[in-house]
Amino acid sequence: MADQDVAEQFAQSIPALLAKNVERFGHRPAYREKEFGIWQSWTWAEAADEIRAMAMGFLSLGVERGDHIAIIGRNRPAHYWAMVAAQMCGAVPVPLYQDAVAEEMAYVLEHCGARFVVCGDQEQVDKVVEVEDRIHHIQHVMYTDKRGMRKYDHSRMNALEDIVAEGKAGHFRYQGEIAARIAELTYDSTCVMLYTSGTTGKPKGVVLSNRNIIETAKNSAAFDHLGPDEDVLAYLPMAWVGDFIFSIGQAMVAGFCVNCPESPATMMTDLREIGPTYFFAPPRIFETMLTNVMIRMEDAGDLKHGLFKHFMEFAKGTGEEFGMPRYRVKRSKPTLRRRLRWAYRFSMGIGFSIETMVENAVRLAIVRLRHPMEHRKYFTAKGPILNIYPQPLRDYFNYRTGDVTIYAPLKNTLGLSRIRVAYTAGEAIGPEIFEFYRSLGINLKQLYGQTEASVFITQQPDGQVRADTVGVPSPGVEVRIGENGEVFYRSPGTFVEYYNNPDSTASTKDAEGWVATGDAGFFEEGTGHLRIIDRAKDVGKMADGRLFAPKYVENKLKFYPNILEAVVFGAGRDRCTAFINIDLTAVGNWAERNNIAYASYQELAGHPRVYEMIREHIDEVNRSVAQDPMLSGCQIHRFLVLHKELDADDGEMTRTRKVRRNVIAEKYADLIAALYDGATSISTETEVTYEDGRKGAIKATLRIEDASVAPEGQIHREAAE
Amino acid sequence: MKDMIEGYTTADGRQIGGVLMELKNITLRFGGVVAIKDISFDIREGEIRAIIGPNGAGKSSMLNVISGFYVPTEGEVWFRGERRPAMRPYQVARLGIARTFQNIALFDGMSVLDNIMTGRLTLMKSGLLSQALWMGKAAEEEDAHREKVEKIIDFLEIQNIRKTPVGRLPYGLKKRVELARALAAEPKILLLDEPMAGMNVEEKEDMCRFILDVNDEFGTTTVLIEHDMGVVMDLSDRVVVMDYGRKIGDGPPEEVRNNQDVIDAYLGVAHD
Numbered sequence: 001m002a003d004q005d006v007a008e009q010f011a012q013s014i015p016a017l018l019a020k021n022v023e024r025f026g027h028r029p030a031y032r033e034k035e036f037g038i039w040q041s042w043t044w045a046e047a048a049d050e051i052r053a054m055a056m057g058f059l060s061l062g063v064e065r066g067d068h069i070a071i072i073g074r075n076r077p078a079h080y081w082a083m084v085a086a087q088m089c090g091a092v093p094v095p096l097y098q099d100a101v102a103e104e105m106a107y108v109l110e111h112c113g114a115r116f117v118v119c120g121d122q123e124q125v126d127k128v129v130e131v132e133d134r135i136h137h138i139q140h141v142m143y144t145d146k147r148g149m150r151k152y153d154h155s156r157m158n159a160l161e162d163i164v165a166e167g168k169a170g171h172f173r174y175q176g177e178i179a180a181r182i183a184e185l186t187y188d189s190t191c192v193m194l195y196t197s198g199t200t201g202k203p204k205g206v207v208l209s210n211r212n213i214i215e216t217a218k219n220s221a222a223f224d225h226l227g228p229d230e231d232v233l234a235y236l237p238m239a240w241v242g243d244f245i246f247s248i249g250q251a252m253v254a255g256f257c258v259n260c261p262e263s264p265a266t267m268m269t270d271l272r273e274i275g276p277t278y279f280f281a282p283p284r285i286f287e288t289m290l291t292n293v294m295i296r297m298e299d300a301g302d303l304k305h306g307l308f309k310h311f312m313e314f315a316k317g318t319g320e321e322f323g324m325p326r327y328r329v330k331r332s333k334p335t336l337r338r339r340l341r342w343a344y345r346f347s348m349g350i351g352f353s354i355e356t357m358v359e360n361a362v363r364l365a366i367v368r369l370r371h372p373m374e375h376r377k378y379f380t381a382k383g384p385i386l387n388i389y390p391q392p393l394r395d396y397f398n399y400r401t402g403d404v405t406i407y408a409p410l411k412n413t414l415g416l417s418r419i420r421v422a423y424t425a426g427e428a429i430g431p432e433i434f435e436f437y438r439s440l441g442i443n444l445k446q447l448y449g450q451t452e453a454s455v456f457i458t459q460q461p462d463g464q465v466r467a468d469t470v471g472v473p474s475p476g477v478e479v480r481i482g483e484n485g486e487v488f489y490r491s492p493g494t495f496v497e498y499y500n501n502p503d504s505t506a507s508t509k510d511a512e513g514w515v516a517t518g519d520a521g522f523f524e525e526g527t528g529h530l531r532i533i534d535r536a537k538d539v540g541k542m543a544d545g546r547l548f549a550p551k552y553v554e555n556k557l558k559f560y561p562n563i564l565e566a567v568v569f570g571a572g573r574d575r576c577t578a579f580i581n582i583d584l585t586a587v588g589n590w591a592e593r594n595n596i597a598y599a600s601y602q603e604l605a606g607h608p609r610v611y612e613m614i615r616e617h618i619d620e621v622n623r624s625v626a627q628d629p630m631l632s633g634c635q636i637h638r639f640l641v642l643h644k645e646l647d648a649d650d651g652e653m654t655r656t657r658k659v660r661r662n663v664i665a666e667k668y669a670d671l672i673a674a675l676y677d678g679a680t681s682i683s684t685e686t687e688v689t690y691e692d693g694r695k696g697a698i699k700a701t702l703r704i705e706d707a708s709v710a711p712e713g714q715i716h717r718e719a720a721e
Numbered sequence: 722m723k724d725m726i727e728g729y730t731t732a733d734g735r736q737i738g739g740v741l742m743e744l745k746n747i748t749l750r751f752g753g754v755v756a757i758k759d760i761s762f763d764i765r766e767g768e769i770r771a772i773i774g775p776n777g778a779g780k781s782s783m784l785n786v787i788s789g790f791y792v793p794t795e796g797e798v799w800f801r802g803e804r805r806p807a808m809r810p811y812q813v814a815r816l817g818i819a820r821t822f823q824n825i826a827l828f829d830g831m832s833v834l835d836n837i838m839t840g841r842l843t844l845m846k847s848g849l850l851s852q853a854l855w856m857g858k859a860a861e862e863e864d865a866h867r868e869k870v871e872k873i874i875d876f877l878e879i880q881n882i883r884k885t886p887v888g889r890l891p892y893g894l895k896k897r898v899e900l901a902r903a904l905a906a907e908p909k910i911l912l913l914d915e916p917m918a919g920m921n922v923e924e925k926e927d928m929c930r931f932i933l934d935v936n937d938e939f940g941t942t943t944v945l946i947e948h949d950m951g952v953v954m955d956l957s958d959r960v961v962v963m964d965y966g967r968k969i970g971d972g973p974p975e976e977v978r979n980n981q982d983v984i985d986a987y988l989g990v991a992h993d
Contacts, residue, residue, distance in 0.1 A: 036871035037834075037883060147876070148934055265881035 013185035013210045015051075015088045017252040022048045025228055025255045031077040034262040034270055042077060044255070050164065051081045055088035056174040057167030061116065061140050065090035065181065068112040068193065072096045072105070072128070073120020075234040075260045078144045078160055080248060082118045087191065090181045091116075094193045094205070095238040098124060104203075106131035108195050112205055112499065113137055118160060121145040125152070187211045192248075193499055194241050196451055205499030206241075206451045216454040216493035217249030219475040223459065224421045230256035230278045231418070235267050241451040242425075246280060249454075272415035279422040283429035286444070289414055290433055302376055303357070303364055310381035311402035315439035322399040323407070323441025324462070325420050349400035355384045356401050407440050416442050423447050423459070430559045431467035438465065446470050448532060452508065452515055453477070454493030458530045469529035470521075479530065485520040485547060486536040520549065522630050533631065538661075540571035546633030548576070550661070553634050556621045561586040562613060565646050567659055568636065569672055577675040578639040579668070580614050581646055587613075602643045602700055611705055614641055618707040626710040635709045638675050640682075643700035649689045671702065680704055731958055738766030741942055742787070742910060747796035749782055749966075756782040757793070758966040764910065769936055769943045771957035773950075775986060778963040780946045781823060784912050787944065788820050789813030801909075815843050817909035821899040821916060823946075829888035833879060833898050834870065836887055840905030841866045870905055876938070877901050877931055893924035897931070904935060911935070913945040917952055925949065929956060954978065962986070 011017045021030070021044045030044040042050065063069065069086040071093055073079050083093035094112050096105060098120060105127055109117070115137055119125045125143050129152075132138055142160045143149060149159070167174065191210045195203040220226075234247040247258045256278070261270040297308050315323065334342075360381045367379040383398045411417045422437070422444045429446070437444040447459035448470035457479065460471035473479045477491035490513045497505045509515045520539040521532040533539065533549040540548040550568040557566040557580070564583035570576035582605055590613075591598060598604040622635040646652040651663050665672060667686070674682040683701045690696060729737050742764040749757040756779045764770050772780045785791040786798065789808045798805045800816065808816075819840070827836050845852075845866065847859040874880055877897055882890060887898060896916060903911055916932065917925045929952060935941050947953050953960060954974040962970035962977055964986040970977045977983055 036868065036875060037880070038871075148937070150937065262880045263878065269881065269884075 012187040012214070013087065013182070013189065014084055014191060014213070014248065014252055015182045015185065017214070018044075018048055018051065018084060021252065021255045028228060028255070029257045030251075030255075031080070031258050031260070032274075033077050033260040034266070034273075037262075039259075039273070041257075047077070047081065051084045051088065052178065053164045053167040053171075054081055054085035054160070055167065055178055056170055057163035057165075058085055058089045058091070058116070059174045059177055060166050060170050061163065063089045063091050063116060065184070067091040067116065068094050068114040070094045070096055070109055070112065070114040070117045071238065072098050072117065072124045073144060073238070074098060074264060075236075075238055075243070075247070076120065076144060077258070077260055079118065079120065079238060080234075080258065082142075082160070083192065083248065087185065088178055088182055090184060090189075092190045092193050094195070095244070096195065097197075097237055097239040099237075100127075102127040102130045106134060108203060108205075109138065110135050111203075112193060115139045117141045119143045122148040125149065125157070185210065187214075188496075190496070192244055194239060194244065194451055204501055204504055207496040207499050208241075208454055208493075209496050212454045212493045212495065213245065213249045214253065215476065216456055216491070217245060217253040219492070220245070220456050220459070221250050221254045223461070223475055224278070226250060226254040226256065226278060226421075228255040230254065230420075231274055231276045232256065232258055232278050232280075233267075233271055233274055233276045234258050234260050235264070235270075236280065242280060242449070242455055245455045246278075268415065272413070275415055275418040277418045277420045279416070279419055281422070281424060282426045283424050283433070286424060286429065286433055286437060290436055293410065293414070302368075302379065303361055303381075305376065306360060306364065306379050306381035307357070308406055310383070311406040312436070312439070314383070314398060314402060315407065315441075316435060318395050318399050319439030319441055322396055323403075323439065324443055325441070345400060348397060349404045352384050352397055352401040353404040356381075357405065359385060403441070411440055411442065416440075419443060421445065425449060425470075428555045429467065432559070434467040447474075448530065450515075450517060452495045453489060453491055454495070456493060457487075457489050457491070457517070460529075464527070464529070466529070469524060469527070469531050471530065472528055473530070480514070481522060482516070484536060485522065485533070485539055487517045487519050487521045487530070487532070488514045489517065490514050525629075531628075542570055542576075542633050543572055543574045544633070547630055549631055549634060552631060553578075553621065553625060553636065554659070556624065557617065560617045562590065563617060565653075565659065567646075567661065567664055568634070569665070569675070570634065573676065575637040576634050577672070578618070578636045579664070579671070580618075580639055580641045582610060582614070582641060584645070601645065602698065605641045605643055606700070606703065611641060611703065614639070615705060615707055619710075622707060623710045636707050637709055638704055638706050640671065640675065640702050640704045643684075643702060644686060644688060644698055647688075649691065650687075674704060735767065735937065737768045737958065740764070741766040741801060743799040744786070745797045745799065747783075747786055747793045747798070749779075749786060749791055750794045755966050757786070757963075759796075760961075760963070760966075760968045761796075762961050762968065762971055764942060764944060765959075766942055767936070767940050768958040769932070769945065769956055771953045771960045772944065772946050772963060773948070773953055773960060774963035777965075779966040780963055781914060783963065784820065784914055784944070784946060787910070788818055788912055811843070814906065817907070818912065819903040819906040819908035819910075820912035821896070821903050821914060823914040823918065825892075825895045825899055827887045827895060827899055827902070830886060832884050832886055833890070833901075834874070834883050836898055837870050837873060837901045837905050838866065840902035841870065843906055869907075873901050873904050876934070877904075893920050893927075896920070896924075896928065900928075900931065900935075904939075904941075908941060911941050911943045913943065913947075915946050915948065917947060917949055925952060932956060 011020050026045040027043050029041045030047045032039050032041040069082070069091050071079050071082050083095065086093040094114060096108055109131065117128050117138060119128060119141060121143065122145070125141060128138065128141055139156065141157045142163055144160045146159050188209050188211055191208050191213045193205050193207050195205050197203065232246055232251070234243060236243045251258050259274045261267045297305060300308070364375070364379050368375045371378045384401065389397060408417065419442050422442055423446070424444060425447045434444065443462065445460040445465050448457050449455035450457060456474040457477055458471045458473050460469070477489055479487060479489045482488055494509065494513055494515055518536050519532050520534050520536040521530050523530055534551040538551055542548045548570050550570070553568045554566045557563050562583055563580055565581035567579040568576055569578070584601055587604060587610060591604060596607060596609060598607065604610060618636050618639055625635050626632050646659065648654065651660065652667070653659055670684055671682060681701055681703045685697050685699045687695055687697050731737060740763045745761050747757055747760045748755070760783070772783055774780050782791060786793050789810050789812070792807045828839070845862060847862050851857045851859040874883060877900065879894065879897060879901065882894060887895060890898065900916065917928050920928065932943060933956065936943055957974060959972060960974055960977045961968060962983045969982040969986055970980040
C-alpha cells in the first residue's frame with residue numbers, strides 16, 4: 001500500500017499516469033472504437049505508443065511549450081490521444097464543441113491563440129478554413145478522417161496519421177525532447193482548457209491544472225469504487241468537462257476502457273453492444289429511452305403488456321431493495337455455497353417466471369372470451385399463485401420472477417444490463433423517470449457539478465438516492481450556503497483561472513478559493529443532502545421575508561405531462577400565484593378519451609374539467625412544496641389557465657424555451673392584478689404575433705380559481721414519520 | 722474543343738481520362754415504336770455524364786442499352802476499345818457496369834448489409850457447395866468481401882441502419898442503400914437512374930455529395946439520369962440531351978444550357 005502511494009506521488013500528470021497504466025495494465029484494453037462494423041481495440045501499451053508517436057509528430061511540426069492545440073471532432077480515440085499527446089509536448093489541449101458554427105469557433109480559436117488545430121473531418125476543416133483569414137495565428141491544421149480532403153491545399157494541412165508516422169520516423173530525434181518535456185510537467189501545470197458554453201455572454205476559457213483533474217478523478221473513482229474493469233461509452237461532447245473527467249481523468253486514474261461509438265447515430269446500438277458499467281447521460285437521454293420503451297410496450301402483445309404493467313408497478317416499491325447491484329467483495333473464487341445459492345435463485349427465478357407466464361396466458365385467454373373487444377382494459381397480470389414463502393421472501397422471489405421476465409430483457413434492450421453506476425445531471429430529472437430506472441435495478445444517481453469545479457460538487461452516495469436532491473458534497477469538496485441562498489464550494493478541483501480574463505476570475509473565485517456557483521440551494525435537515533432550487537439571481541423574497549424560488553415550483557408543475565409551462569409570481573407579495581399553460585397534445589388526448597369536445601386551444605384551456613385537473617396537480621405540488629420548511633411559502637394560492645401558449649414569437653420566452661418573467665409580468669399585468677385582488681374572472685385582450693409576422697389580438701374571459709394550500713407543519717410531521 | 726483521345730482536367734482539378742465507352746449510332750425499336758433514334762456519344766473515364774430530357778425522351782432506354790438489358794436494334798456499343806457483343810445483363814455486370822433503378826429494386830426482407838453484399842456476387846469466386854457448407858475458401862472470401870462492404874457503409878454513412886431490414890427504411894435511405902449495392906460491385910461505370918427523384922432538398926444535397934465523393938474517391942465513371950436541372954448543372958461534366966429519342970445536345974452544362982434546341986424542348990415552341 002505504501003509503495004503504491006509513493007508511486008502515485010510521481011503520477012502528477014496525465015502522461016505520467018499513462019506510463020503507469022502501461023505498467024499496471026499493459027495488455028488490457030484501453031480504447032475501443034467501432035469502425036467498419038467491428039470493435040477495434042488498443043491496449044494501454046499500444047495506445048501509449050500511438051500517443052508518444054503523435055506527440056513526436058507534434059514536435060516535428062514545432063509545437064512549443066504553452067501552445068494551445070484546439071481539438072474539434074466527435075469522440076474518437078485519436079482525439080483523446082491528441083489531447084494527451086499535446087500534454088506530452090507541454091502544450092495545452094483545448095477541445096471545442098463540434099456543432100459550434102464557424103463564428104463561435106472563431107471567437108474561441110482567437111481567444112486561446114491556438115497555433116495548431118486537430119479536426120475530425122472535412123466539415124470541421126471547412127469551418128476552420130472559413131475563419132482562418134481572420135485568425136492569423138493558426139499554423140497547421142490536422143484531420144483524422146481523410147475523406148473528401150484530397151482537393152485541399154496541403155501546404156499547411158496534414159492527416160493526423162501522417163503526423164503520427166512522421167513522429168514514428170523521427171523517434172530517435174525526438175525521444176530525448178519528449179522525455180524532457182514530460183518531466184517538466186508538474187502537479188500545477190495546466191492539464192486542459194475548456195470553454196464554458198457561454199449561455200450568458202462570451203464563452204470563458206476555464207484553465208484546469210493536473211492537480212484539479214487528477215485529484216477530482218481519484219476522489220470520485222474511490223467514491224464509486226471504479227476499477228480497471230469498468231467500461232464507459234464516450235459519446236458526450238469532448239468539449240464538455242464531464243467527458244474529460246470520465247474519459248480521460250477517471251479512465252487514466254482507474255485504468256478502465258473508453259469505448260467510442262461508430263457514429264453519433266449508432267450510439268444506442270453501440271451502447272447495447274458494449275454494455276457499459278459506468279454511464280453518464282443528461283436527463284433528456286433517459287427520457288427519450290423511457291418514451292421509446294413506453295411506445296413499444298403499447299404495440300406489444302397483450303400478455304407482455306400486462307406483465308410489463310404488473311411488474312413495473314411491483315418494482316416501484318421493491319426495486320430499491322432487491323434490484324440494486326451489490327458492490328463486489330473481492331473474493332478469489334466463489335465458494336461452493338455461493339455457487340449453489342446462485343444456482344438455486346436462478347432456477348427459482350426461471351421456474352416462477354414460467355409459471356407466471358403460463359398462468360397469465362390462461363387468464364388472458366379467459367378474459368378475452370368475456371371481453372373480446374376490451375380485454376386489455378380488463379386484464380391485469382398477477383404474480384405466481386403458488387405462494388409457499390412468507391412475505392419478505394415472497395417479494396424477493398416476485399422480484400426475481402420480474403427480473404427474468406421483464407427487467408433483465410428490458411435492461412438488455414436498453415444496453416443497461418451491466419450498469420453499476422449511472423449518473424445524470426445538468427437539469428432536474430422527472431421523479432417518475434428516475435424511479436423507473438431505479439426500480440429496474442439500475443443504480444442511477446444524481447450529481448451536481450460545474451466546469452469550474454472539474455465536475456464534482458455534490459453527488460449521491462449509494463443507498464441515499466432520491467429524485468429531488470443532488471447528494472452530499474463529494475469527497476474533498478467543501479460547500480457552504482451564502483446569505484442569499486447561493487451555493488459556494490471549495491475543492492481540489494477548483495479551476496485555476498479564466499484564461500486571459502482576471503476580472504471574471506476575481507468575481508467568481510475569492511481569495512480563499514471559494515467559488516460562487518450562481519445557483520441557490522439549501523441543505524436538507526437531517527440527511528445533509530443539497531437541494532438546488534434555482535439560479536441565484538431568480539430567487540427572491542416574499543413580503544414576509546420567506547424564500548421565493550419560482551423555478552423550483554414551476555419544474556415540479558412541469559413534470560406533469562398536462563402542463564406545458566407554468567409561471568409563478570410572488571416576489572415581494574404575501575402569497576404565490578401562477579399562470580398555467582396546458583400541453584395541447586396531452587390534454588387534447590385526454591379530452592378525446594373523455595368525450596370532451598373543444599374547438600380551440602382557448603376553449604379547451606377554459607374548460608371546467610381542465611381546471612379541475614390542473615387544480616389537482618397544483619394541490620399535489622402544494623403538498624410536496626409544504627414539506628420543505630425553507631420553501632413552504634411558495635405554495636400556489638390562486639391560479640389561472642392561460643388562453644394562449646407562451647411563445648417565443650411574442651417575446652414571452654427565449655428561443656431555448658425559457659420563460660421571460662419580466663416580459664410576462666408586464667404584458668399580463670391585468671391578469672396578475674386579478675390574481676391578487678380576489679376576482680373570480682377577468683376579461684382580457686392579448687396581442688399575438690403570427691408566424692408570418694402579422695399581429696392579431698385574442699379576447700378572452702379567464703376564470704381564476706383557488707388551490708388548496710397544505711398546512712406545512714402537519715404534512716412535515718407526516719413525512720417525517 | 723477537348724481532345725478526343727487524351728483526357729482533360731476539370732475546373733476543380735479532377736483528371737478525366739480517355740474514352741471508356743462509346744455508343745455508335747444506337748437505334749432501339751419496340752415493334753413500330755422508335756425509342757432511340759440514331760444516337761452516338763461517348764463516356765470518358767472518371768467523368769460524370771448526365772443524360773437529360775423531357776419525359777418519354779428515351780433516357781431510361783438509353784441506360785438500359787448501356788447496362789445491356791436492351792440490345793440495340795442498330796448500332797454498336799464499344800467498351801474499353803472493343804466492340805461489345807450482345808450480352809446477358811449478368812455478363813455486362815461482370816464487365817463492371819453497375820446500376821441503380823428508378824423504382825428502388827432492393828430485397829425488402831433482407832438487412833441493409835445483406836443487400837449490399839449481393840452487390841458483390843459477381844466478384845465471388847468460391848463455388849456453390851463450399852458457400853453452402855461454409856467451408857474452405859468461402860468463409861475467407863466472405864470476410865474479404867465484408868470488409869469492402871463495410872468500407873462502403875462507412876463511406877455512405879449508413880452504419881446506423883446496417884442491420885435494419887430494408888423494408889423498414891424511408892425512401893431516401895433506400896436510395897442510398899441502392900447506391901451502396903451498386904458501388905459494392907466495384908463498377909467501372911456506375912449508372913444512376915434518377916437517384917434524386919422524390920427526395921427533399923436536404924436528401925438531394927446529401928446524395929449529390931455522395932455522388933461527387935464517390936467520383937472523387939474511387940474515380941468511378943458515373944452516368945446519371947436526372948430531372949432536377951440544378952443538380953445536373955452542378956454535378957455533371959458533360960450532358961447529353963435527348964428528346965423524342967433523338968439527341969439534341971451534347972456538351973458541358975453551360976453549353977447545353979444555351980443550346981436553342983434544348984431550350985425549345987424544355988420550354989416548348991410556339992406554333993404559328
